[in-house]
Amino acid sequence: MEGLEENFKLAKKQDSKAQKELYEMFSAKMLLVAHSYTNNIYDAEDILINAFLKCFSRINECREWKSFPFWLRKIVVNDSITFVRKNKNIMYVDVEIADELPEDDEEDILAEINIEEIFSHMPTGYRLIFNLYVFEEKKHQEIAEILNISEGTSKSQFSKAKKWISDYLKEKQNEKKYTDTIKI
Template sequence: MKFLFGNKKDDLLSRLKKQDPVAQKLFYEQNVKRFLNVSKSYVSDLYQAEDCLIKAFCKIFKHIESFRGEANLESWARRIVVNECLNFIKSRKTVFYLDEINHSFHEEIDEPFDFDFNAQELLDQLPDAYKMVFNLYVLEEYSHQEIADTLQISIAMSKTQLFRAKEKLRKIYFQQQKMMKNEHV
């Protein structure tokens, strides 16, 4: 199908704006796996993640005319996928943010955190509030102000949730490493 558009993104975009089903199929096929991974990083249940993704693609195709080219098309579409997942989470369950805030957490947290196995497996073990803030900050590169605005929480709460997410990920990681070492002994 790539030969139809000659690899020109502008041509693909113009065809998408004309609601060309062939262009829509091509865009879908080029992005579905990556966007499903994004969706699964917010919504753990595969079927619900797929539902969010389908709704996101419908919104992408419906609102493609509003794309102004300020970012690349994939980044714009990814943000729609993330927003669809956040809307799903907000509508389906209550996310509790711990309002106990330790003021020492308010500093910018930029500590490196490396792990060498399935990151999604680790993220799935986080409480929803931690997971959303972690994903938005680390994966989507939102600022704490953008996270606060998106989730309707304070900047301090965003920073606290990120700190707690990182701490919980470290604990889970080291517990799993310890268990793996004990199994090999």
């Protein structure tokens, strides 16, 4: 990213112009990260603002300009998790489920369904663990520590999230087949 190194160094000296530049460089991407956890744009915006305030007040903790994007993302993810934990009632229930996605016309269905649409319907607990495991590449043991749950619960919820996505895609696939039948 052009200007990242210079803006990072100036932001460490509390240069407000450089802080604004960093905000403009990363705010859209970090908003998407926060939104993927909260499923609410207004909550995601609040998290984003607080994360940047925290970032700029603690910027000296980040030693290298190259690691700044990852450090900022970690702040956004942690703040998002804290927000979800405080504001949502997440139920964790252990049930044995299958992990397979639908095979018929899977690519067609996936092409028509936006990832955001899937996450907007996914239950909060599933979405939280799915995001941490898939997008943040956390291990179940780490997720358990972050969310203060057992490792088994993390694995179970991840499995349920995959099953939920599978069922959701099957439902969309059936809707598409029904719609295609009506058009004939």
